[in-house]
Amino acid sequence: MAYIVVATKNAHKVDEFRALIGDQNVELKSLLDYPDFPEIEEDGKSFKENASIKALAACKYCDVPAFADDSGLEVEALDGAPGIYSARYAPTGPERIEKLLKALDGKENRRARFVCVIAIAVNGEVIDTFEGEVKGRIADAPRGEGGFGYDPVFIPDGYDCTFAELPAEEKNKISHRARAFAKAMEFVEDQMSVLDNDFL
Numbered sequence: 001m002a003y004i005v006v007a008t009k010n011a012h013k014v015d016e017f018r019a020l021i022g023d024q025n026v027e028l029k030s031l032l033d034y035p036d037f038p039e040i041e042e043d044g045k046s047f048k049e050n051a052s053i054k055a056l057a058a059c060k061y062c063d064v065p066a067f068a069d070d071s072g073l074e075v076e077a078l079d080g081a082p083g084i085y086s087a088r089y090a091p092t093g094p095e096r097i098e099k100l101l102k103a104l105d106g107k108e109n110r111r112a113r114f115v116c117v118i119a120i121a122v123n124g125e126v127i128d129t130f131e132g133e134v135k136g137r138i139a140d141a142p143r144g145e146g147g148f149g150y151d152p153v154f155i156p157d158g159y160d161c162t163f164a165e166l167p168a169e170e171k172n173k174i175s176h177r178a179r180a181f182a183k184a185m186e187f188v189e190d191q192m193s194v195l196d197n198d199f200l
Contacts, residue, residue, distance in 0.1 A: 002025070002026050002027070003029055004026060004065045005029045005031070005033075005064055005065070006030050006058075006066070007031060007055055007057065007058035007067070008030055008031060008068065014030045016168075016172060017181065020177075020182075029062075034061070034062060041053075042070070046084065046117075047070040047072065047115055047116070048070075048131070050070035050117075051068045051117045052121075052129060054068035055121040056119075059122065065121070065122045068118070068121075069117065070084070071086070071117070071176060072084055073100075073149075074114075075100070075104070075110075075111075075138060081103075082096075086149070093148065093149060097150060097153055101138075101141070110138040112137060113133050113135045113176075114136075114154060116175075116180040117131045118132075118183075120188070130180050130184045132183065133176050133179065134156050134179065135156070135157050136157050136159075137157075138155070139154070139155050142162075142164070143161070144161065144162045145164060146166065146168060151164040152164040
């Protein structure tokens with residue numbers, strides 16, 4: 001069985017990607033399997049740059065094909081913030097949500113979108129990137145026990161509930177990460193011969 005490394009130590013993301021891969025003949029490893037992996041400096045200016053930095057670092061260190069996602073929440077009324085700084089917006093998840101809701105206090109426009117860019121690195125180089133998004137709005141207060149990050153305050157278009165209130169199976173069908181991953185998998189299937197079967 002072939003395996004690939006996803007460049008993250010976020011166990012929630014790893015579980016989500018495993019669910020998206022499903023029963024394909026591939027074992028997904030993560031940086032949790034490489035405890036000595038050095039910290040990656042995410043100094044890119046965009047989701048695409050940061051995803052590429054992480055995928056390339058993992059590919060070179062682990063010496064196997066790797067992919068990475070960089071994702072975040074962009075809020076219209078906050079000029080796209082927190083954006084690429086979503087995970088660093090405040091020290092903890094609840095504090096990030098509290099800061100976001102405080103910044104939106106009194107603002108009528110609560111439109112937002114989740115963005116995810118996935119970069120794939122093979123043989124020491126990034127071969128392509130793929131973007132997914134899901135549009136929605138920010139709730140007035142956190143709701144739901146599922147998901148992670150900003151999921152308790154994000155209501156996707158077409159729904160009255162937050163990501164955190166959706167069953168994981170439903171969220172995984174419509175999330176920004178699922179949409180970017182679907183594009184990446186389509187590319188991989190199309191390029192199998194080009195990649196010499198190194199990927200899956």
